[in-house]
Amino acid sequence: MSPALFSPHSEPRSVSKGRPAFGIPVLAMLLALASPALAVNPDEMMKDPAQEHRARELGKDLRCLVCQNQSIDDSDADLAKDLRVIVRERIGAGDTDDMVRKFVVDRYGDYVLLKPPFKGTTLVLWLGPFALFVGALAVVFGFYRRRRTATIQPPPPPLSADERRRLDALLKESGK
Amino acid sequence: MRRALFLLPVAIFAVLALLFVKGLTMNPRDIPSVLIDRPVPEMNLAPLPGRGEASGLATADLRGRVSLVNIYGSWCIACVQEHPYLMEYKKAGIVPIHGIDWRDDPALGAAWLKKHGDPYDRVGVDPAPGRAAVDFGVTGAPESFIVDKAGVIRYKHIGPISPEVWNKTLLPIIRELQK
Known part of the structure; x- marks a missing residue:
């Protein structure tokens, strides 16, 4: 039988019989090749690749305030798009990264930073x-x-004469 | 002492449960605004078509009187919910209400006001990328800002205004600032 893994007629047992389930490595390879779908549209990008790179890096650290747990770089929300455009405008106007970050924090507070300041x-x-x-x-x-202190206990006191006599009697009784 | 140790997990559970209950009842959209007690951002927004040449919204328009600035858009669903109340408060004439038509086609923004009523003194258009809205730290529509006589932002309300919000929160602040 051919290893038609995705055929509905293939017996599931054929996999467990020792035939390698090569579908899983293939799937893993395809997943490794897949890149996350970035929300940044080509028309938003800056002409200078170095500046665009800076905008990307900044965008990754800025929270999208609509979706809250995505960065503006990942989010498709309109507000995230606006912030991406504005970040690029600031960079185009010659702002340093810190100035851009301050610009956004001045308006949205520390909350907008995905990495909170110390x-x-x-x-x-x-x-x-x-x-x-x-x-x-x-x-x-x-x-x-x-x-440990519980296990290290002082040795028990020696048997008293009475205890020794009882022990001897017991041992004798058991025939030893 | 030994017995107390057995109670420890219970105590930890109780503390965590309290934290979670608190977390559940908080609104994650209520992000504290950093703009409170800061002057209204610089802006000079164009008027909506059909509302008159001088009906746009500029920073200077927000000085001299206590006012309410309301962020809306024809695309905004929750704005429809609060709109009848804004109409009501305009009629009461307690405070001038100004609108910012955010990320909107001005024609649609104007048509929306024709359909639902126009409670605004002034309306400024803030097309994408919504520079004025970003300067106001807006995270969504509707949002409303109380601005004092000196043109300083004193309060921000996120989400639609309901009679409860108006009577319990906004109106007392407005009254206080108007004194």
Whole structure:
């Protein structure tokens, strides 16, 4: 039987019999070749490739405020398109990357940056995970240390004369 | 002490549950505006066709009186929802309402006002890429800004204005600023 993997008549068992399911590697290769569909339209692009590259890099870090979890570079929303156009205008006018970013942040706040800046109001955001990690480590260390101290106990006191007599009696009883 | 340790997961769960409940009841569209207490951006927007030569919206028009600036567009569905209330508030004559016809064909923007009524004193057209709207930090339509006598933005409302929003939030702010 030919390895017609996508034929509805092929038995599913034929794959598990050891014939390599080459459809999956092929699919993986095709997926690797696929590039994400960028929302940037050719007519928005700048003539200078270096400037266009800067606009792209900036766009990746700017949040689309309509879809919120996409960058303006990825989003098809009208507002994202407007911001892409305006970012390119600023670059064309000679703004540095920081100036462009400031231009957008001045209007939309830090929220527009997909990578929040490190400052007073974002300290918890940036340092919180590390603080939690250190806290967790402390708990784990505390746990193990207590376990170790629990196992290292002082040796039990020697048997008293009465206990020794009872032990001997028991041993004798069991025939040893 | 030992027993308290068993309660720890329960306590963590309770804290997380509280956080999630809080998160669920928050509106992710309510992005705090950085433009509060900043002067209205520089703009000089063209009028809508058929509304008169001098009916466009410029920065200087927003000085001298408390005003409400409303971002709308003929393509905006939620704007239809708030529009009857804007008509009502215009009739009440408490505050001048100005419109910015955002990302719109001016002819469509004008036709939309003919159909639904025109509550605006002045309307400026802000065609794509919506420079004035971006200067206002607009994230969607409708959005409304309360501007004080000095031409400073004092409040931003995202989404349609309802009688509840008007009576509980916007009107008290307007009244306060008008004093």
